[in-house]
Amino acid sequence: MKRIISILLLLFLVFLAACTDGEEEDKEIISSPKDQEETHEDDQAQQSTEEDDKERSETESAEPVDKIQEEPKYEIAEDWSITPINGQANEQVVLLTIDDAPDDYAVEMANTLKELDVNAIFFVNGHFLNTPEDEEKLREIHEMGFVIGNHTYSHPNLREISEEEQTEEIISLSDRVEEIIGERPLFFRAPHGANTDHSNQIVKNEGMAVMNWTYGYDYFEPYMDAEKLTTAMITGEGPEVDVPYSLLKPGANLLMHDREWTAAALEDIVTGLQDKGYEIVDPNLIRTN
Structure with a gap:
């Protein structure tokens, strides 16, 4: 009798562990809409910052037109x-x-x-x-x-x-x-x-x-x-x-x-x-x- 109880207890623990792993896996695979939105906004912000830096760099490196003087001829x-x-x-x-x-x-x-x-x-x-x-x-x-x-x-x-x-x-x-x-x-x-x-x-x-x-x-x-x-x-x-x-x-x-x-x-x-x-x-x- 004790042996049967032990076997049942062991099966119950195995079943419980399997359920717990499934929940963790679901948490890793599925994120909430809010999480997705925040991630998308972060990506956009990073892309925008990179584009702004590029545009600023190009602007700063270009000589203003009204300051460009032709060499005397x-x-x-x-x-x-x-x-x-x-x-x-x-x-x-x-x-x-x-x-x-x-x-x-x-x-x-x-x-x-x-x-x-x-x-x-x-x-x-x-x-x-x-x-x-x-x-x-x-x-x-x-x-x-x-x-x-x-x-x-x-x-x-x-x-x-x-x-x-x-x-x-x-x-x-x-x-x-x-x-x-x-x-x-x-x-x-x-x-x-x-x-x-x-x-x-x-x-x-x-x-x-x-x-x-x-x-x-x-x-x-x-x-x-x-x-x-x-x-x-x-x-x-x-x-x-x-x-x-x-x-x-x-x-x-x-x-x-x-x-x-x-x-x-x-x-x-x-x-x-x-x-x-x-x-x-x-x-x-x-x-x-």
């Missing part, structure tokens, strides 16, 4: 023309420059050039930057992508003032321009083209390039007319001011001013030069030091 020659460096760029170019800005027509001229998709240097004077409205004009021209140059604060003949005054005329204007647009000018043009040894040194110390011009006609009375000015600028000839021959050549550095007749002629001047096979050079490609 042109330089200013001794005759003030624009020439390719080592012959590696188009020689058939002309440079557009506009002095005495921003007076009455500078923004209009900038808009015209913007529509034509060409660049230019606007040489500014400090006495045109005295009001918030003047400041906004300069800011607008700069924000359209045009290069801002230094044309002194009050437009004196530098050869007729002291060295201290020359320094003040140049430095104070660069300070003023930087205050308005956040950048100092990289090009300098002396009023009347009257540079001095002292002004050249100040300009060099400031990291600017000295720039005069090869020809311009809009400040002569016979060419204060849009039609006559257009003809003079696209031919290079100014017979009414004793220039019966053409000054237009590859690299010509064209002087214009913030004037009503020049603003009226500007589009025809640009398209006329382009029709003659000249490219309008981007001043950002000109070496300044």
Whole structure:
């Protein structure tokens, strides 16, 4: 009898152990919906983190577009023309420059050039930057992508003032321009083209390039007319001011001013030069030091 009881007890223990193993196996194989959801969310979070890290890494390694600067392709020659460096760029170019800005027509001229998709240097004077409205004009021209140059604060003949005054005329204007647009000018043009040894040194110390011009006609009375000015600028000839021959050549550095007749002629001047096979050079490609 005792033997039978022992056998039954042994069978019961074996059966109990088998049930317990089955429950553990079920627990390992089957997880709750909540557990599955949490696991899926963890996988998604890890994947998202990896993708964010990859995107951040790619973004940080890429140079912002507006900070990428092309290497200079042109330089200013001794005759003030624009020439390719080592012959590696188009020689058939002309440079557009506009002095005495921003007076009455500078923004209009900038808009015209913007529509034509060409660049230019606007040489500014400090006495045109005295009001918030003047400041906004300069800011607008700069924000359209045009290069801002230094044309002194009050437009004196530098050869007729002291060295201290020359320094003040140049430095104070660069300070003023930087205050308005956040950048100092990289090009300098002396009023009347009257540079001095002292002004050249100040300009060099400031990291600017000295720039005069090869020809311009809009400040002569016979060419204060849009039609006559257009003809003079696209031919290079100014017979009414004793220039019966053409000054237009590859690299010509064209002087214009913030004037009503020049603003009226500007589009025809640009398209006329382009029709003659000249490219309008981007001043950002000109070496300044």
